[in-house]
Amino acid sequence: MRLADFILDHMDVILLQWEAFARTLLPAATDMKSLALRDHAQQILEAVAKDLSTPESREDQFEKSVGQAPELAGAPETAAQTHALLRARSGFDINQMVAEYRALRASVLRLWMDECEPDAHHVDDMVRFNEAIDQAVAESIGFFSMQVDLARNLFLGMLGHDMRSPLQAIQITASYLAALNAGDKVSGAASRLIRSGARMQALLDDMVDFNRTRLGFGINIAPTNINLAQLFADELDLLRVVYPGRQVNLDVVGDCMGVWDGQRLQQLLGNLVLNAIKYGAQDAPVRVTVTGKGAEVLLEVRNAGTAIERSTLDRIFDPLQRGPEHQDTNAGTSLGLGLYIAREIAKAHGGEIDARSDATETVFSVNLPRGK
Numbered sequence: 001m002r003l004a005d006f007i008l009d010h011m012d013v014i015l016l017q018w019e020a021f022a023r024t025l026l027p028a029a030t031d032m033k034s035l036a037l038r039d040h041a042q043q044i045l046e047a048v049a050k051d052l053s054t055p056e057s058r059e060d061q062f063e064k065s066v067g068q069a070p071e072l073a074g075a076p077e078t079a080a081q082t083h084a085l086l087r088a089r090s091g092f093d094i095n096q097m098v099a100e101y102r103a104l105r106a107s108v109l110r111l112w113m114d115e116c117e118p119d120a121h122h123v124d125d126m127v128r129f130n131e132a133i134d135q136a137v138a139e140s141i142g143f144f145s146m147q148v149d150l151a152r153n154l155f156l157g158m159l160g161h162d163m164r165s166p167l168q169a170i171q172i173t174a175s176y177l178a179a180l181n182a183g184d185k186v187s188g189a190a191s192r193l194i195r196s197g198a199r200m201q202a203l204l205d206d207m208v209d210f211n212r213t214r215l216g217f218g219i220n221i222a223p224t225n226i227n228l229a230q231l232f233a234d235e236l237d238l239l240r241v242v243y244p245g246r247q248v249n250l251d252v253v254g255d256c257m258g259v260w261d262g263q264r265l266q267q268l269l270g271n272l273v274l275n276a277i278k279y280g281a282q283d284a285p286v287r288v289t290v291t292g293k294g295a296e297v298l299l300e301v302r303n304a305g306t307a308i309e310r311s312t313l314d315r316i317f318d319p320l321q322r323g324p325e326h327q328d329t330n331a332g333t334s335l336g337l338g339l340y341i342a343r344e345i346a347k348a349h350g351g352e353i354d355a356r357s358d359a360t361e362t363v364f365s366v367n368l369p370r371g372k
Contacts, residue, residue, distance in 0.1 A: 001116045003125035004052035007045055007108060010115075014108055015041055021103040028091040039086050041104070043079035048132040052125060077143070084140035088147040097144055101137045105130065156211040163204055171197040195242065205267070206337040209344065210319060219341070219348040221261035223371055228256040228265065228297055229290055235266040236288065239273055246277050247285035254292030259371030260349055268345040269299065271338035272364050276303035280362065296351075299366040308357035316355055317343045342366075 007014065015038055022037040023029050029037060077085075087097045109126065116122075174193035177186055209219060229252040236248050269288070276286040280303030287302040308316065319340040342364075346353040351368040 001112075002052070003108075003112055003122065003129055004049040006112050006116060007049045007052075010111060011042060011045060013111065014045060014104075017107040017111075018100070018104055021107075022100060025092060025096040025099070028087075028093075028096065032090070036090070040079045040083035044083060044136055045104075045108075047079055048129065048136070051132040051135075052128050056128065078136075078139050080136035080139040081143040084142075084144040085147055087140075088144050088151075094141065094144050094148075097140060098137060101133055101140070105133050156207060159207075167197065167200055167204065171201070198242070202270075206341055209341050210337050213344050219264065219344045221264050221345075221348045223259045223261050223349075225257070225259055226262045228258060228260065228292075228299075228368075231262050231266060232269050232288065232290055232299075235269050236273070239270060239277075243277055246282075248273060248277075249285050249287050251287070251289045252291075253289070256290055256292045256297055257370070258297060258368070260368065264345045264348070265368070268342045268366065269301070271342045272299075272301040272366075275338055275364070276301055276362070279303070279305060281305040295370055297368045297370065299368065301364045302361050304361050307359050308355070308362055313355060313357055317353070339364075 001009070018041045019034055019037045023032075084097060108129070170193065174190050174197060178190035178194065180186065213219065233250060236250055240246075240248055273286055273288065280286060284304035287300075289298075289300045289302075291298045291300075317339050319337055343353045346366050346368070349368055349371070351366060353364065353366045355362070355364050357363070
């Protein structure tokens with residue numbers, strides 16, 4: 001008996017073994033009914049049987065082996081994709097889902113060989129069966145990962161939203177205590193609260209912005225007519241207060257008027273300067289230059305220090321990255337999102353950001369169109 005016919009004729013036995021194995025996948029399978037445990041298993045097997053019965057060229061086999069199986073135009077998601085979606089929502093992890101397919105592969109082939117004793121003429125059935133199961137696994141993993149990513153991003157979005165109100169209450173209370181002039185101890189404690197609240201706010205803003213980009217919304221901007229030179233001067237004044245031991249210089253050349261989101265560009269500059277303060281030479285100034293030229297304004301942030309390796313420079317704008325020598329020391333004050341968000345802010349304004357580094361200095365350059 002050919003394998004496709006065997007699968008269809010022995011569907012009940014195969015599903016029984018699928019269900020028995022799925023029941024062992026704890027804790028997700030706890031209290032799940034038979035129908036839920038067998039979720040889409042029959043449709044997956046029917047799809048496999050249909051695949052086995054469909055004529056297939058060597059070229060078709062090769063395309064399937066590299067994950068390029070043809071998709072039916074206008075077809076809804078496959079049974080394997082739907083199965084993955086429901087398994088993710090039921091609390092299964094990805095290893096448990098893949099284990100289901102591994103057990104299915106073994107049980108089908110074992111049952112078939114025990115009953116039919118397939119000969120050499122059935123080798124092609126076995127090859128194509130494994131290809132079909134691998135295709136189902138690939139479809140399931142893709143959908144499972146997508147569902148997990150979506151759930152995580154929604155969780156981060158809700159977390160960021162819910163954290164804003166208590167954090168604002170802390171910051172307002174700290175400012176109130178600082179204004180009381182109730183002695184050095186109270187003033188000092190209030191100052192520490194204000195600084196810590198500012199760091200928490202920056203981390204929260206980074207998390208929320210990162211989450212927006214991962215959901216496909218991008219960085220939200222509200223452009224107005226602004227003077228970039230004055231805007232950046234105000235931001236650097238705030239940074240000098242937070243880092244009184246570091247020298248940060250600002251040089252402005254030319255016309256710096258344009259249409260931008262002022263708060264977002266202050267955030268961009270702050271991220272670049274904080275990066276320079278953390279990773280640059282501690283005894284050398286951070287130099288910020290703003291140059292208006294034609295239809296663009298060029299922002300450059302320079303710091304002296306050890307050159308950034310090429311491999312690090314190539315991925316420096318990737319999310320969740322930190323300098324290798326700061327992997328642990330800054331874990332509590334940085335999510336590794338600053339440069340990634342700076343790039344997204346630049347992109348939202350139609351601009352570009354670049355980094356270069358040598359033994360003399362490291363330079364981050366941002367080209368910003370003036371807008372309309």
